[in-house]
Amino acid sequence: MNIETLKVINEQLKTSEIPYRFQHYGTSGIPSEYWVGSYSEAINSNGDDGSSQSTFILTGTTTEDWLTLEKTKDKIKQLFPSCGGFRTKTGKGTAVVMYDNSIPIPVDSGNFKRMQINLSVYEWEA
Numbered sequence: 001m002n003i004e005t006l007k008v009i010n011e012q013l014k015t016s017e018i019p020y021r022f023q024h025y026g027t028s029g030i031p032s033e034y035w036v037g038s039y040s041e042a043i044n045s046n047g048d049d050g051s052s053q054s055t056f057i058l059t060g061t062t063t064e065d066w067l068t069l070e071k072t073k074d075k076i077k078q079l080f081p082s083c084g085g086f087r088t089k090t091g092k093g094t095a096v097v098m099y100d101n102s103i104p105i106p107v108d109s110g111n112f113k114r115m116q117i118n119l120s121v122y123e124w125e126a
Contacts, residue, residue, distance in 0.1 A: 001056070013079070019031050040054060060114065060116075061113070080097045080098050081099060094123070
């Protein structure tokens, strides 16, 4: 996954006021809901056409109720629709980001609720 695509995802989440950071949220001033991003690249994802495929993983955590995470999931689904996706040109080519699925994550503490959202990312180098 290239840096430009990571920046685009960051900008979209920031514009929608979703509390997000890449890889680590930090330990001071953590809000009651926050999302941390990471990614996984597909093995042998570089096609003959300069394409690659990745999964961008958003993990949301809240001290509120499940509805908080569900509402943010709906925002993310609107930002990166499953049908057609969010398409953008980057300095390296073109990227399409689309909602794939979500998974509620069990936690041992009743104070926290957690959800994982997977976004499919397709990139083509110019």
